[in-house]
Amino acid sequence: MAPASNNLKRKNREADNEIPTGNAAIKKKIRDTERALRRPTLTAKVRLELERKLKALNFHSSEKLIDDFERTNAKKYHMVKHFERTKVNRKIKKAEKELKEAKSDEEKKSAQKLLDELNIDLNYINHFPNTERYISLYPSSDSNEASSAEARKEIRDRIGEATKDGEFDEDTVRKHYRNKYRDHLVKSGKISAIEASADDIAALSGRKEEEDQVKPNKKSKTAKASKEKAGKPSVVEKADVEQDDFFMADGDSDDEE
Numbered sequence: 001m002a003p004a005s006n007n008l009k010r011k012n013r014e015a016d017n018e019i020p021t022g023n024a025a026i027k028k029k030i031r032d033t034e035r036a037l038r039r040p041t042l043t044a045k046v047r048l049e050l051e052r053k054l055k056a057l058n059f060h061s062s063e064k065l066i067d068d069f070e071r072t073n074a075k076k077y078h079m080v081k082h083f084e085r086t087k088v089n090r091k092i093k094k095a096e097k098e099l100k101e102a103k104s105d106e107e108k109k110s111a112q113k114l115l116d117e118l119n120i121d122l123n124y125i126n127h128f129p130n131t132e133r134y135i136s137l138y139p140s141s142d143s144n145e146a147s148s149a150e151a152r153k154e155i156r157d158r159i160g161e162a163t164k165d166g167e168f169d170e171d172t173v174r175k176h177y178r179n180k181y182r183d184h185l186v187k188s189g190k191i192s193a194i195e196a197s198a199d200d201i202a203a204l205s206g207r208k209e210e211e212d213q214v215k216p217n218k219k220s221k222t223a224k225a226s227k228e229k230a231g232k233p234s235v236v237e238k239a240d241v242e243q244d245d246f247f248m249a250d251g252d253s254d255d256e257e
Helices: 004-017 023-037 044-076 078-101 105-126 145-161 170-187 198-205 223-231 235-250
Strands: none
Touching (some): 145 170
């Protein structure tokens, strides 16, 4: 049976591996991890895990900034999108009626083309990237149309390309503009340019238990060898406990800075 102190350390490690919901809490974990990395006695394994964790924390911090910006713009442009959505839906109903009543092939083709364009307009309104300033489909006469037309066309064309057979690939469009805004944040110095790999993010969310845990023992050659092997902690467990010691020592030291 494991000592109570080791169980406490493991519980602290599990809590430490949880991803905070607030950006302030994420930044505190970043500072704690950076402080732990400055310790000269780190083993290579623990240092690697801390470096991965730092990359993952920086990644989640940038994601949080982008999420907050998207949420702000969604609220900011909610009303104008509502009015334009209502207008486009009326036009769609009219186009559907014209398509239904069309007699010649030419009339049907024209009505279908208009309906397809209106559906793209509807997707433009519903899925406009929230990392961008909303550009109205129906700008007022006093707006700076010349400067907005090119940007509106670029976004609308991209949304049109992501619309296939009535289905819209939102993930592709959203990812493109989130990455664009991320580049802007990097250039402005608001976030780090470090990119976290899937392994780095997994290191923050928790280790891969199937890979990191000791595999089930096969039949040992002797009962004595099996007993000795079972009584020794694994290399991963040693690294876990060593990492726990660093974070338990540094957990409350943030106030010292």
